[in-house]
Amino acid sequence: MKKALSLIFIIILIVSAFSANPWKIGVLGPYQTENGVWIKESVQMAADEINAQGGIVGRPVELVFVDDENTAGKMISGITRLVTRDKIDFLIGGVGSGPVLAAMDTMARYKVIWLGTGAASPDITNKVAENFNKYKYYFRVGTLDSISQGRSIGEFIANYLVPEYGIKKAAIISLDLVYSKGIAEKAAEIAEKAGVEIVYRDYFPAGTNDFSATFKRAEEAGAQVIIDAIVTEDGIQFTKQWYDLKVNAAIVGAIAPALKPEFFNQTNQKSIYETSAYPNGGPAPLTSKTLKWYEDYKTKFGHAPGFIAFPSYNTLYVLKEALENTKNLNDKDEIIKAIEKVEFPLGGDKGVAPVIFTENHDLKYGGNGANGIIYQWNTKGEWKAVWPLEYKTGDWLVPEWINW
Missing domain, CATH: 3.40.50.2300 (Response regulator)
Structure with missing residues (x-):
């Protein structure tokens, strides 16, 4: 006791x-x-x-x-x-x-x-x-940070889309915010170093409802890829119109609403083939x-x-x-x-x-450090990691209507 x-x-x-x-x-x-x-x-x-x-x-x-x-x-x-x-x-x-x-x-x-x-x-x-x-x-x-997010998009274009599909021309259609511009321009800079020509730029204001004219100009300029950086709900309408118009250019970038499971239904199931970078996260074996x-x-x-x-x-x-x-x-x-x-x-x-951590207490980017993982919505409405290849959960798909 x-x-x-x-x-x-x-x-x-x-x-x-x-x-x-x-x-x-x-x-x-x-x-x-x-x-x-x-x-x-x-x-x-x-x-x-x-x-x-x-x-x-x-x-x-x-x-x-x-x-x-x-x-x-x-x-x-x-x-x-x-x-x-x-x-x-x-x-x-x-x-x-x-x-x-x-x-x-x-x-x-x-x-x-x-x-x-x-x-x-x-x-x-x-x-x-x-x-x-x-x-x-x-x-x-x-x-x-925004620069590293842009790097991840640029590296996907330069190290995957260019060698695999011979991409030579790209456009920027992005939200007119400093943060978004930082992402898009860094992605463009890296793509340019890989031989991609930026043939068109358009930074639109928040609340834009009609993207048809700017999509048409990007197509007429010969863009094969559209680099986007849209951190607001504008990304929903942007993606829906891109799908409806069957724009002859893939959209690759950073659409914030696309990084959630709800995006598929928010776009009326038109998010198929949308491709965005996730900042060091998402459902992948990181x-x-x-x-x-x-x-x-x-x-x-x-x-x-x-x-x-x-x-x-x-x-x-x-x-x-x-x-x-x-x-x-x-x-x-x-x-x-x-x-x-x-x-x-x-x-x-x-x-x-x-x-x-870097010496300045930032996240180390690349290699075995933080990465921007690239995800794409597939034809089944599934959201799959497609880049870097060693951490992918699915293959990147060319939109079925695109003629490259």
């Missing part, structure tokens, strides 16, 4: 110790939006798993969610409240580049380590490069865990994880690996150095998308 009571007492002490000193982690996101929902769900999913396994170095993870409404003011006040009132140990999240850029000085003032999940402007990690001692607390766990995690997420939440869910889920595992390799957990510089050494390689067994 005494032994049983002693055992129970020990268990109570262990449980008490485990629950008494949690890692408090602030999570920023616009929770009234789809992106915010993806952040909240994926981070909670990772926290639940880690806590079930005993936490991080014996301490549980406690999440403190703050809705930043994707505005600079709310994000800055949210970080201030998380640090001063909630006494968080780390910060993760953030979607919009503008709010994140505005909040980096607040991060630096409080010296809080921030694992970013969405802001894709190169300016963010450029700040780390320009003033490392001040901004070294920020790491881009995701997503790929790591040994990705495909199972993708299905587990759908089962748990009733919908597929979006692009921002991949880095959001990864953040806690990046932190876990770093802290487990840190001797002095009170030394932020030592923790930063440990995070810098974390590697989740493409094709490996860590995380659900590649994470390797």
